[in-house]
Amino acid sequence: MISVLNKVTENILVGVFFVMTLSVVWQVMSRYLFNISASWTEELARFCLMWLAVLGAAYITGKRGHIEIDYFFDKFSPSQKRRLDYFVETLILIFAVVILIIGGAYLMYMTFYLEQKSPALQVPLGLVYCILPISGALMVVYTIDYMKQIKNINYSINES
Template structure:
């Protein structure tokens, strides 16, 4: 199934990003305290990798339905009402992700690309850094639509 393949790929991407981030921070500590000459790019790279891990990790957790939830109200409802409430919540999440992450993030990527904004130390386009926002929005939308379709069948 497509969802499982996306889970596997996304999980591996997150592992690679974390590994690169750990190596980057280790290099930063080694360069600063052993070599006595701190590296100029490591702080910025760690910051951007943390952004990608956080935002893509949110999409991954959303797909696994492992996000934090308060289930006080659903626990007091019958099964049919619980299903309806989950559908309403999923639709609200889809709308938020579509307008805020996908459309808003896409606009942010477009504006930073058009203005040719680059990061100070790495000299990479900031549009690449912000690209994770619409990607994550699309992934969350996919996961929530998949959840809705699986609950109806």
């Protein structure tokens, strides 16, 4: 299931990056070749960048590629490493649920309720912000999956 989730997320990220690239290229071309400034391209690129950042963070969480400082971690015993790993994953889980899922869903709800639309594209901002709870849910799935694997990890003292 995780591999399918990774593949779908990768494809969405590539698609969003492609749309953002086309938007920026069109903005530059229209401005310098045709002397026309299309305001919607800047807004679309900004929304794509937001989606790339938030969805990319969830994807990196699943790939275990986020930044970590392991200087002190390597000095712990294997049982301490396992406990610390659980603690860090619990913090990630709390962040994903409270900030991304609950906070993101509330932001999404409020923008739909207030019928806010983006100035240039006129899309409901709730659609733009829907990536927050989606990414939060992905982080929860990835984190729970990793927490199930922690008990099988060999935390040897000489591990580098």
